[in-house]
Amino acid sequence: MHKNIIPDGFLWGGAVASNQLEGGYLEDGKGLSSVDILPAGDHRKQYLGNPPSLELNDEFFYPSHQSIDFYHRYKEDIALFAEMGFKCFRLSIAWVRIFPSGDDIIPNEAGLKFYDDVFDECLKYSIEPLVTIQHFDTPLELSKKYGGWRSRMLIGFFENYCNVIFNRYKDKVKYWLTFNEINMILHEPFIGGGITIGKDENPLQIKYQSAHNQLVASALAVKACHQIIPDAIIGCMLAAGNTYPHTAHPNDIFMALEKDRESYFFTDVQVRGYYPSYTKRFFEENDIKINITKEDELILINNLVDYVSFSYYSSRCISANKSVFDKLVTTNAFESIRNEYLEYSEWDWAIDPIGLRITMNQIYDRYQKPLFIVENGLGANDILENDTVNDDYRIKYMKEHLAQMKEGIKDGVELLGYTSWGPIDLVSAGSGQMTKRYGFIYVDLDNNGNGSLKRYKKKSFDWYKEVIASNGEIL
């Protein structure tokens, strides 16, 4: 008898981040986070990396402040996810709804209650919540007072936040992950770690010390989760996408290996519990001296993640030959050479379904831990016509990626689930635009915050519903 490739219980669904869809940015006692000071438009790029100021500016438009107003519309939105048959909904908790300044002693009950309501709504439809503990939103006060994740003080504040949410939601949430795209701190340090870097500082020193602090905090979250919710699993999360060498020249091959290590450094520590051997030379040559205590080493080795989750949008391509550098494109903050064998999205992100299979195999070969694809999708400029969007291009993109995901499973990769990015249109993290849409559900809102916020089903809505109903048999 024909047996489906995708295992029973596979967690199909969608993924979002609180700051990209909730809005309600000062409601019910919420504090400001790094994301709340990211403007739309040309200034955004600078703010993502190293903002010139940590204050709001009246001249800017801040898309996260209203976003798509999930804060008030979550019931309607979760009902639509349930209609598509979601088994899982990945969302993040905004730390600043729970601790408005990040270092408060008493948690904010209204913030805790909001997520209780959201989780209850999911569970009503038997949708498993998968919770990201920090998705790019370091409390702004922690950046102002302590310099963000460069300070070890944040480890303790984060641990406290984790203890509170694990205790509060222990009966409702069984899937957790610690830091969204933890390697993003190397590429967009402010959004990755709430850090700003001075002109006279060694950027690598600051980034890697901050990364170390997050890695210790992540391990402490694993420890607390295992203690407080023994039947839960908790993972790490990587902005993944394998690196191809531009040519077969050994210099290109080694450079691609080094580029992949730059990302795998984080998961190497989270999965294996110690710093990989290749960091020794890299740190020495770049004058990086990390403050790692004996206690840190014990925390890291004793608290390994249960699974590895990752986002996959594209592969990357690298060359040791400087003369091909004029062909660079930036995808999800990663610089890459334009790959002539691939097509590109409207935002110039490479479309590489086979890269997903390669990435799955690479990560699984490295760790032999269950994997979870927690982000993948196509950002496109959708046009609403007759109350729907004919998004055949999105269906094509996803079909091809899901076909490769199935190949990866056939290759032997243990995969827990697939949550596509932005099942409902939301604010783009990189560009701040609404017009970069990923959803199966269209939201009537433009780049300047104008629109009715009404939701419309796109063509892909029914397509994804059938994919889930057939457990991936019908693509």
Ligand code: BG6
């Ligand atoms: C990932 C993030 O980097 O990519 C998301 O985890 C983000 O927050 C997604 O939205 C897509 O990127 P963008 O820039 O198109 O929103």
